[in-house]
Amino acid sequence: MMIDTYTTADEAVKCVKPGNRVFIHGSAATPVHLVEALQKRHNELYNVELVSITTLGDVNFDRPEHRKSFYFNSLFVSAATRAVANSEDGDYVPIFLSQIPQLFRKNILPVDVALIQVSPPDAHGFCSLGTSVDIARAAVDTAKHVIAQVNPLMPKTHGDGFIHVKRIDAMVWHVAALPELDYSFDVNEVTKKIGYNVASLVSDGATLQLGIGSIPDQVLKNLATHKNLGIHSEMISDGIIPLIETGAINNSQKKLNTRHTVTAFIAGTRKLYDFVNDNPSIRVMEINYVNDTSIIRQNPKATAINSAIEIDLTGQVCSDSIGSYQYSGIGGQMDFIHGASLSEGGMPIIALPAQTNKGISRIVPFLKEGAGVVTTRGHVHWVVTEYGMVNLFGKSLKQRAKALIEIAHPDHKQMLENSFYKRFKKV
Numbered sequence: 001m002m003i004d005t006y007t008t009a010d011e012a013v014k015c016v017k018p019g020n021r022v023f024i025h026g027s028a029a030t031p032v033h034l035v036e037a038l039q040k041r042h043n044e045l046y047n048v049e050l051v052s053i054t055t056l057g058d059v060n061f062d063r064p065e066h067r068k069s070f071y072f073n074s075l076f077v078s079a080a081t082r083a084v085a086n087s088e089d090g091d092y093v094p095i096f097l098s099q100i101p102q103l104f105r106k107n108i109l110p111v112d113v114a115l116i117q118v119s120p121p122d123a124h125g126f127c128s129l130g131t132s133v134d135i136a137r138a139a140v141d142t143a144k145h146v147i148a149q150v151n152p153l154m155p156k157t158h159g160d161g162f163i164h165v166k167r168i169d170a171m172v173w174h175v176a177a178l179p180e181l182d183y184s185f186d187v188n189e190v191t192k193k194i195g196y197n198v199a200s201l202v203s204d205g206a207t208l209q210l211g212i213g214s215i216p217d218q219v220l221k222n223l224a225t226h227k228n229l230g231i232h233s234e235m236i237s238d239g240i241i242p243l244i245e246t247g248a249i250n251n252s253q254k255k256l257n258t259r260h261t262v263t264a265f266i267a268g269t270r271k272l273y274d275f276v277n278d279n280p281s282i283r284v285m286e287i288n289y290v291n292d293t294s295i296i297r298q299n300p301k302a303t304a305i306n307s308a309i310e311i312d313l314t315g316q317v318c319s320d321s322i323g324s325y326q327y328s329g330i331g332g333q334m335d336f337i338h339g340a341s342l343s344e345g346g347m348p349i350i351a352l353p354a355q356t357n358k359g360i361s362r363i364v365p366f367l368k369e370g371a372g373v374v375t376t377r378g379h380v381h382w383v384v385t386e387y388g389m390v391n392l393f394g395k396s397l398k399q400r401a402k403a404l405i406e407i408a409h410p411d412h413k414q415m416l417e418n419s420f421y422k423r424f425k426k427v
Helices: 008-015 032-039 097-105 136-142 188-201 214-221 240-246 269-276 332-342 399-405 412-426
Strands: 019-025 048-052 070-074 090-092 113-118 125-126 147-148 162-164 170-173 207-210 261-263 283-285 303-308 310-312 346-350 381-385 388-391
Touching: 008 032, 008 070, 008 147, 008 170, 019 283, 032 113, 032 147, 113 136, 170 214, 188 214, 188 346, 188 381, 214 303, 240 269, 269 283, 269 412, 332 346, 388 399, 399 412
Parallel strands: 019 048, 019 113, 048 070, 070 090, 113 147, 147 170, 207 303, 261 283, 303 346, 346 381
Antiparallel strands: 125 162, 381 388
């Protein structure tokens, strides 16, 4: 496009008015340049509500001057928004990731302005939402005003993320490296053992959902000799690349999107962003499709691998808060845990270290006061720690407690056994 098609970030964000609701594109697609321009206007603005899922880069609104002007209503709390979301100047909306688009499309949270980051337009005028289609598709489709940070370093991805320049009200050319996440070096003996244990539950021909972090990375490292694996996951990271290159992941057994890796967003290193760029075998799709339980269950051996902050002896899984302190969000855990449980040969898995880095047991008699239950004890199946694997499905409360104590850290087994006796033997 001609250079005069573009404007400056300062000029573009002038459309934001007091009382507006502003959507911020998330993860590696966070439009930091546009956010910074918006933050510079804090003296002119008040009562501006910001909504997003995970944001990466310098988008810190936990500053006194910003708190007066912006209210951060997070749909999934992340490091950049954690402090403000837990303050009087922010909040959190508990919601399944798959249902967030409904908030925009049904005018429950109507979007006035959407700040997004896209790849440059092609010969036909189409940009790509790149690494994050997820909830951004619905925000773009429904926002009254769309401002795009156009970045040649944003990969063009196939799927649901194409947006024509006619839909964009202001375009800002800005070249900036995308945020990178690399957990390949964040490994220890605990994560290695958990990765090995989880991988032992994965069958040839399974359709995988994995998050990001050292445990999913270790799981993937243990799948090199597996055959005909597929990917249908809300996100993908670098760990899939060697498995695709060797053919361990070929998506041949999937009933939906056969031969295609399906995801809603991408977070990793530049190597991953280059790998997905204009790669027709990767489909980046809207979150209400990717995380739809009725879609997930149709693929064979759907294997959902998710983490937790703590789990109580009855199987209640807290994954989003530390007590009443909001740490992350519901996300897509329940979408995939339930979807996998309904899949033919499915394998819903919660994987977590048996204790924290400070030596506190993650298997607990009771969840902390104020803790949120993300996966209910009625939905939980496999639980994996470095000490083993147990399947809680169909087990009674007492049987569950005994099974979980077996895979707890040895330092905490006596405490858990005492709690078991106090709770169950008195009746």
